[in-house]
Amino acid sequence: MDEFNYQVPAEVYASRGRGAAKRPMTFYRFASAAEAIRFVMEKLPVEMLHGTVMEIGETRFIGNDIKRLYGSDEYPLARALTA
Template sequence: MTAFNYNASAELFPSRRYAKSQQTQYRRFPKAAEAIRFCMEELPEAGLAGTVLEVNEARFDGDDIRKLYADAAYPLARNQADA
C-alpha cells in the first residue's frame, strides 16, 4: 500500500443500508486513524460493507479500510480481537 496519511482529517459515509437500520450518519474525524479504528472496532462487519472513508479527496471502501487497519504503519493500538 502506498504512503497513507493517518493524521489527515477524514469523513466517513456509512453504508446506506446500515445507516437506515442503525441510524448511523455521516461523521468527520480529526484523524483518519480514528475513523479507521471506529470502522473496525465499532461498526459490525455488515456495517463496513458499503461504507466509504474519504481522506484528502481519496475514497476508500470497506476492503481498503481493513487493509489500512492491518498495515504496519497504522499508528493506534488495535483491539486484540481485531489484530
C-alpha cells in the same frame, strides 16, 4: 498502498450495504484517518464494512481498503484485542 498519512482529517459515510440509494447513510467526521479507521473496524457492525466509505479530500476508500489500512504495520493506534 503508497505512504498513507494516518494523521489527516477523514470523513466516514456508513451504510448497511452496497446500493446506499435505498439505505440511509450516517456521516461521521474525525480529526485523523487513524481514528476513522479504528471507528469503522472496531465500532461499526461487521456487516456495515462493505457499505462504508472513508473520504480524505478527494480520495475515497471502501470497505476492504479500510480493512487493509487497519491491518498495516504503519497503523499508529493500538488495535482492539480479538478473542
